[in-house]
Amino acid sequence: MKKIFTSIAILLFTLGAWGQNNMGTPYSKFGVGLLPDNYGAYTGMGGVSAAMRDNYNINFLNPASYTALDSMRFYFQMGVTGEYVDVSTYKDHSNYKVAQNASLNMAFRVYKKTFVSLGLVQRSDRGFDLIYSYPLIEDPTMFYVQQLEGLGGLNEAYLGVAYQFGRLSVGVNASYVFGKVEDRLTLVMQPATSGYYLKSQTLTRINSGLFTLGFQIPLPLTKKSELTFGGSFNFGTSLHGNRTFVANKISNTSGTIINVNDESWDNGEVFFPFRMIVGASYQYNKKWIFAGDYTFQKMSAYEEFGTNQEFQDYHKAAIGGSLQPNETGRYWWQRNKYTAGAYFTRSQLRFNYTDINTYGVTIGTQMPLRLARQELMLGVAVDLGMRGTHRNNQILEKYAKLRINIAFKEIWFMKAKIH
8 A cells, every 4th residue: 555655646746746837728728628639548559448448457438347357456546647738820839838637546346247436537627828919000109918818627526337247348437527617818008007907707617417328348259359349428418517707907006906897607507518439449369459449529519608619529530559468478578568559639629710630649558567465557658749730820739748557456355365
């Protein structure tokens, strides 16, 4: 257990170090923030998840996978992604770094073919800081400065149950989604005069339940090969929320604050549309795994407080593969699992007739370490990609992500032998 607590401390330290500059992509301004395209235990394989099942990793993206875990072990898993991003338009350039997509998961068997998992996952992230300036037509020596800021995001606490019927495994995650997203606007005239500047805040809080259903079915092809089909689904769900809007004008000289608008919507809803992930994986000779996923979400139906946000539907395709030379080999490099993958996303965002797409390639490794009563799987994955484009005055982001995933298997349910 000491090793577990040490790993938690390392994870929190990593979060703090990256989080000192918590600004992120301008594309997180829309909806409830940026939804991750690639995270979880199989980041190094392009983020595939639908048909992935093994006895080392907690695949919380498909609850049916829990039945593949070791029935005699207690599992503890945590992960975080550090990201460095270069942001550019056709005339400006900047960069940022951020820690995101943190997760903390546990899993164990409760009865025969019944397994349980619980955890906390970061579901979306919002973080941006944009500054624009506009000259006054009447007086070119003066101009308005507009600052847009965003922060916050949503988290998900879940309890999942999976059961195996013969070859078929089914599962469900019952989740509580909670968090807040905040937008701030500051409008200042420069050079500063004896007048006022304007400042507004829009704060949206969300807390509601969400269910994820999953299935997986492995089909043996030969003595050395197996084909697995899987999928996970979220049905369209109305998430309860409330929103407040406050606008003030503030004196440039005395700092006096005068409220000019104060509104609230106490019983609104954010409609989270239907989402599905379907895929297949092929395993050969207990060494090679090849997998592919397709993700669809009907984001054209996404609404906030009764207003459709005019998004387009979300599509993602991912492929990945892994090689483990010898699971019980003598040398560490034989026991390692080597992974690679790629993914393409057509996001829900479209501006000026231009789709905001994401392309990424991944590479990684999972290193098993055996201890006295524990097994540890250290996963390291690198994700290189780009989001957006320079076409039609859009923003292009080139990113490099490092995903660290640590999974423990601890013997809890094995009875000691008496000689």
